[in-house]
Amino acid sequence: MKSNGKRIATAWAAMVLAAPLIAHAADCAALTELALPDVRITSAEDHTAGPFTPPGSRSGRAMELPAFCRVQAVATPTAESEIHFEVWLPDGADWNGRMLGTGNGGYTGAIQYGALANGLRQGFVTASNDTGHTGSDLSFGFVHREKIEDWAHRAAHVSGEAAKLVARARYGRLPHHAYFSGCSTGGHQALSQAQRYPGGYDGILAGAPAHNRTRLNAGFLWSWLALHDESGAPLLSADELALVSRTMVERCDARDGVVDGVVDDPRQCGFDPEVLRCQGDDSGECLTGVQVEALQKVYAGPRNPRTGEAIFTGWPAGSEAPPAGGGWATYLVAPPQPMRLDYWGRWVFGDPNWDYRTFDWDHDLAYAEERLKIVDSTDAELREFRWSGGKLLMYAGWADAVVPPGDTVEYFDALRRAAGNADAVGE
Numbered sequence: 001m002k003s004n005g006k007r008i009a010t011a012w013a014a015m016v017l018a019a020p021l022i023a024h025a026a027d028c029a030a031l032t033e034l035a036l037p038d039v040r041i042t043s044a045e046d047h048t049a050g051p052f053t054p055p056g057s058r059s060g061r062a063m064e065l066p067a068f069c070r071v072q073a074v075a076t077p078t079a080e081s082e083i084h085f086e087v088w089l090p091d092g093a094d095w096n097g098r099m100l101g102t103g104n105g106g107y108t109g110a111i112q113y114g115a116l117a118n119g120l121r122q123g124f125v126t127a128s129n130d131t132g133h134t135g136s137d138l139s140f141g142f143v144h145r146e147k148i149e150d151w152a153h154r155a156a157h158v159s160g161e162a163a164k165l166v167a168r169a170r171y172g173r174l175p176h177h178a179y180f181s182g183c184s185t186g187g188h189q190a191l192s193q194a195q196r197y198p199g200g201y202d203g204i205l206a207g208a209p210a211h212n213r214t215r216l217n218a219g220f221l222w223s224w225l226a227l228h229d230e231s232g233a234p235l236l237s238a239d240e241l242a243l244v245s246r247t248m249v250e251r252c253d254a255r256d257g258v259v260d261g262v263v264d265d266p267r268q269c270g271f272d273p274e275v276l277r278c279q280g281d282d283s284g285e286c287l288t289g290v291q292v293e294a295l296q297k298v299y300a301g302p303r304n305p306r307t308g309e310a311i312f313t314g315w316p317a318g319s320e321a322p323p324a325g326g327g328w329a330t331y332l333v334a335p336p337q338p339m340r341l342d343y344w345g346r347w348v349f350g351d352p353n354w355d356y357r358t359f360d361w362d363h364d365l366a367y368a369e370e371r372l373k374i375v376d377s378t379d380a381e382l383r384e385f386r387w388s389g390g391k392l393l394m395y396a397g398w399a400d401a402v403v404p405p406g407d408t409v410e411y412f413d414a415l416r417r418a419a420g421n422a423d424a425v426g427e
Helices: 002-018 029-033 113-121 145-171 185-196 213-226 238-256 289-300 329-333 341-348 364-371 383-387 405-419
Strands: 039-047 050-052 063-065 068-075 083-090 098-102 125-129 177-183 203-207 391-395
Touching: 029 039, 029 145, 039 145, 063 113, 068 145, 083 113, 083 145, 098 113, 098 145, 113 125, 125 145, 145 177, 145 185, 177 185, 185 203, 185 391, 213 289, 213 329, 213 341, 213 364, 238 329, 341 364, 391 405
Parallel strands: 098 125, 098 177, 177 203, 203 391
Antiparallel strands: 039 068, 050 063, 068 083, 083 125
């Protein structure tokens, strides 16, 4: 599927190079007449500086924004595609000459108005898309593989390339630099752009990238099974999770030289929940052997039961219920069934009634990775992105309970190994 991405990128690049330069900036309303490949601009209107209430806002709160031109459009790069996106363009004097593409979260199909507003305030031509669907469940991808591909990487590329051409029509020149920024699924999209469309963005910021999506979802399944008994009842309460996090911080906080309630790198601590195993007391400040073993399984991450091979990184100690909030409750403990079952049932096996208890760790993971190559963006060979002059920044949170930071570290290490190979970097 990477080659398909390259074909799309090549087509857009040809369009950018072939389209004649516009000598004078166009009025905002005139942008509806702009002809773009597989894109229809549905609206273009000026907004004066002041309050702007995003469509569908639950709070009804208005954003205070500078004056801008709001462009709404829909892209149809395939017969199944329907990617809605917006491009917000600052007044000419406020434009910093750059374009910013923004990422999404989870599987939600929605334009990110907060990201648009933040980019606009900083002077960027800013683009956001709905990834080609609406809603937050995974039913959109059931027997619609093109829509899965739109969500995974294509929507971010197509909307970004269109935004460049909209900017040229508005200002009479292309942005001199284009950037992409996203976290979680947005981080996934960010890495997909570097890997699949190496000339699309000059700078990419990938936060907590959920790019190893199939194995991340295997991690959710493994961790849920570890943290629940056969009846599906949680093995650890919210108070017990908080106890684990608190104990870990107490034991590891000082290792970075500053006692501040923050553990710099939990890998350096080597925390083992065995220290909390009850020794015959019922004080409530200890854990049973079953609970300790459950925690150890989640920290270690999923493994092939037959070969012992590591499948995915584990969740870090300290992420169970960190003092700053969040924790395992939403994704690993509270759900009555493992998270993202539709990824397996609808997307992998084509069966909405698929039973997670039938998952074969020795065979089903390999099948899923082959079937959903269009989703995962784990290629560490970024030679073409490097040749194009692209810069990639990544970050992760050590207490992230959704996307384990160990996976980001492993991908970074893979990038370093590839960059150390002369053939990989073309030197």
